[in-house]
Amino acid sequence: MKEIVATSKKSNPLVKKLAYASTDGAGNLLFCIISSYILYFYTDVYGLSVGAAGLLLLIARIVDSFDAPFWGSIVDHTKSKYGQSRPWFLWLAIPFAVATFLAFSTPNLSGTAKVVYAGITYVVAGTIYSGIATPITAILPNLTNNPDERIHLNTFRMVGGNVGNFAAVTFALPLVALFGGGNDQKGFSLMVGFFGIIAVALLFFAFFNLEEINTKKAVSIPFKDSLKAVKGNWPWVLLVLANLAFWMALTVRTSALLYYFEYNLGSKELVPLINGISIIQVAGMMSIPLISKRLKKTGTMLFGLGLAVLGQLLLFFAGSSMVFLIISWAIACIGSGIACSMPFAMLSDAVDFGEWKSGIRSSGFLSAMGSSFCIKVGAGLGSYFLSIIMARTDYVANHVQSSQALAGIQFVFLGLPAILFILSALPMFRYYKYEKQEAQIRADLVVTRDQAN
Template sequence: MSGDKVAEKTELRSRLSYALTDGCGNLLYCIIGSFLLYFYTDVFGLSVAVTGTLLLATRLLDAIDAPLWGFIVDHTKTKYGQSRPYFLWLCVPFAVCMWLTFTTPDLSGTAKIAYAAVTYIAAGVIYTGIQTAITSILPNLSHNSEERVVLNTFRMVGGNVGAFICMTFTLPLVAYFGGGNDQLGFSMTLAFFGVIAAVLLFVAFRNLREVNVEKIKRIPIKDSIRAIKGNWPWMILVLANLIFWIALTIRQSTVVYYCQYVLGDKGIAAMINGFMVIQVLGMLSIPFLVRHTSKHTTMIIGFVLAILGHIGMYFAGADLSVLIPFWCISCIGQGIACSMPFAMLSDTVDYGEWKTGIRASGFLTAIGSAFCIKAGSGIGGFIPAMVMDAFGYVPNAVQSATALMGIQVVFIWLPAAIFAVGIVPMLFYSHYEAKEEEVLEALAQQ
């Protein structure tokens, strides 16, 4: 495909519509990563130990649906395309399931835990379908690697806007709608966000177009699995992305605890989360960084900035004039490290096709994106809950010095340490990144 034709398929309207997909996904689903731990313990009334176990068990169970959604997408062939129809089919179920997750019927004991588990899993299953479609459509929006980076940058900026709105305005809206009743406030807030997300996902469906729809083939399940064989860059990227989402979930889910109990004001969480919008700078820098370094180096830069930001926050203590700049540095790094795997997954789809002759974009991107997000969210929700419980955290109470230390550990040091671990697999990616031009040339000849 020529560069001119690629450009025709990715005009500004399409790029902005691709940004809407992740924006809508994050508008709703980031509420789980940022507030579900707090919602379950301090609003719904589950113990921190039960909540941690619930988050881990349900999320790991739920993560199994990622490859299933990948198979489903790989078997989809409609006049609308392969991935695009799922924005239409799942927008309303996604909004409804997210609303149910943050709605609290009058239950107690086992019934309350069962309700939390069922609604959480349902929301996660539908989100996986949305997330799989968002990622798997990218290889079919353009066959040009550089254009995919641009498209992915639009997507991640859109996702960042959705996350910014969610994390900045959720707690204020809960207070506004609830009038002191946080259970009502969360339910009304999710209903409000849900309507917006469903409408905008429909808009994205209307505007996006997949290239070469007539050439899409249904792939047998065994062939989708075979696409993994020898696909080392994909395996490396999946590992690095999983590590990133574990660290990110720990970081996001403990902000509210740190602000309420260490800084002494829960309201500060909304302000600090609002500064996360600065990660757009990291996302916008990606095309420049990739052009002058490499993709794997760019992702490592993101990890390093995230680590430095957390270390700086430790030395800042309760001084917001120092803490917030370091938080922003970490956010910029987070934006880079979060964005890169989604662009690089398209390259691993190409590598898999070159290695095996099978183009399993749905399966490979589902594991590389939705599975990593959900498994990472489960593990990242479980770890801080268990650490806080071990340090003696008690919901809605004055915390002991030991419990405060535990909150500091999970907010400052755990994310920094896990981000550092994520650098290791990326050091091995350079060998395969050097083969990208060779792979694309071989596929073009085929």
């Protein structure tokens, strides 16, 4: 009881907030390179056909996604002097960097061996990323019991993640050109290696500056008991559905951007600039604590998704007008930044709901399925839909595209993300009723934990 009350009355120090921000900064620094450039790398650098690359990504992501409950269960079973989630930032930092480097390497292979190498390295990098992403989300309900502080911490996390994303998508191609000197295979490998060193340093910083509560008396939870925290946990189910559709939309948009600017606009050199402008979504993320006070968490997410859809629709009318395009893109990025942030904060409430409903606090399992599972399956499905549409509209890598192929690229960059953002919004209308129960749930949990002590 003392721990709960004390935590709820004080804010976390700045260094702790920066440490939490660095976790997602490191994760996004490498994972956003994978999600944004892996399809382009496979088709235009590594030499796979767009159909083969898309199918490979789908199969790999589906296989890879099954590691989410695995990692969730591992986190729930972790008992160390460092805590439950925190030690994984130390243990997996270097393997994550090495695996991502190998995924963007180009050994002298051909035929089936080439595809197998791509598939294995992609799955390994994704699996280790889940081992990083799961404790990033799972640790939040164990950093503080104060719901307002959770939103503040999550805001720092998402801003840190966005900075990582900004660095990755803005400087990746210039660094490829700098390091490669015209050899994109060499350039991609060295660029990922450079970012990998930074990611390792950020994860070490997080490990040494975070501290967990609610875990001192935590007991290992059998996997079958983790599933009990899912039964009747409708807030969690709704968040999973919304987050899955959101990551499909975001992956389609980010992956199609390079194709759209290179072939439809003939301005590949503008890609770093456009990606750099996406940093504006930090403004939306930082405004979340203020917005959520007026609109609550559910309304804040719906507001973000609405802005994302509006921005996508405005891009249809931008054409080659750079000013209109930048304004439309900024609106879309601010909206998607807000919408991206909210599920991670709301998953903490779903963990509380699961404990209140079943008596089982399964932070790792629920967080893994609600975050890394959605990210990876959404990314896999998004990449697959993108590749299928491009293949069926006769896209040919490194060639002048037909009018049909250009129409396909335009649809996957502008139209398909808007449709998926709308699908993401639908479950959230149902979430309102559960958000109204949160204050009573937290009060009940305080009594239950006090009685247990």
